[in-house]
Amino acid sequence: MNNPEALAAAVSGEDAAIYAYGVIGALLNAGPRRRALEALRAHQSWRERIAQLMPGDTAPTPAIAYDFPMQVIDAGAAIALAQLVENRLVVVYADLAATCEGERRADAVLAASECATRAVVWGAPSQAFPHDTTST
Amino acid sequence: MPLTGQPIPPLTRRQLLTRSTGLAGVFAGAGVLSACGSGATTASGNEASPAISGAQVNVTVATSERALIAQYTSTISAFPQLTPSLEPLLRQHEEHLAATGVEVPDPPDQPPPSELLVAIAALSQAELTAALERRESCLLASDPDFVRTLTFIAASEASHVAALKTVRQSQ
Incomplete structure (x- = not known):
């Protein structure tokens, strides 16, 4: 059991996160900027790891740019975007976990846990079932 | 753009x-x-239907969630000043327990550490352990919807560790 759609969604989600953190990092300073860069590197690492699970060159390619669901023009909006991206990725990885087994599933759970943790570190409230609450 | x-x-x-x-x-x-x-x-x-499968995994998760609920309850009782910070986490564990659909007995009473910061650290350790256990449970579960639910719970409990770090730093 291994859902190519869920793998592709995770790769695309990571591409979106990498793009978002480029913007987020540019709007932050000092400690928060360092935290954004750490998150960026973590997402790049997961992107490569998940893409390697896809056969051949079937992994989706990143978009040139992504829409943000809010204007991101200052540090506050950048942090809100970081929370949103991380919480949305939790759901993407929960979907992936549900469609694979063994080590891949363990990786998906770990990735979801890292994303939920980063969302809280960025100031989002913890949730029983972490997801982007701006869309509920 | x-x-x-x-x-x-x-x-x-x-x-x-x-x-x-x-x-x-x-x-x-x-x-x-x-x-x-x-x-x-x-x-x-x-x-899909909100299926929960894997009776043994369910009981394991429910028992662990019940223990966490008891630990949070006793800690809040001993340190009522922590109520605003800890009660949301307690409620989230109650949601986790409800998601299992299983009733399990309360664990024996266990008083929290007498020092506030040690009590918070104990909660943090319990959350970390729970997150790891939930990841293991994910590997044992077979129903995709249950795996998804367990993934959310594992992620939630991992995030609780970060939340408790903030609580500790605010004391």
Whole structure:
């Protein structure tokens, strides 16, 4: 059991996160900027790891740019975007976990846990079932 | 690059826990952010029943959640000043327990450490252990919806460790 759609969604989600953190990092300073860069590197690492699970060159390619669901023009909006991206990725990885087994599933759970943790570190409230609450 | 995305349809908690990979469509296009110019959503409507399978895994998770609830309850009782910080986490464990659909007995009373910071550290350790146990439970579960639920719970409990670090730093 291994859902190519869920793998592709995770790769695309990571591409979106990498793009978002480029913007987020540019709007932050000092400690928060360092935290954004750490998150960026973590997402790049997961992107490569998940893409390697896809056969051949079937992994989706990143978009040139992504829409943000809010204007991101200052540090506050950048942090809100970081929370949103991380919480949305939790759901993407929960979907992936549900469609694979063994080590891949363990990786998906770990990735979801890292994303939920980063969302809280960025100031989002913890949730029983972490997801982007701006869309509920 | 447009800065404003398309409206995102509301997502109920039940949908969150039961939707299959069609959920990516709820989040439009890339699943996290929509690519500029993509404009497409692919919601499949592939919604399964909120099934919970794997009776033994259920009992294991429920027993662990009950123990966490007891630990939070006793800690809040001993340190009522922590109520605003800890009660939301306690409620989330109650939601985790409810998601298992299993009733398990309360564990024996165990008083928390007498020092506040040590008590918070004990909670943090319990959350870390729980997150790791939930990850193991994920590997034992077979029903995809239950795996998804356990993934959310593992992620929630991992995030509780970060939340408790903030609580500790504020004391």
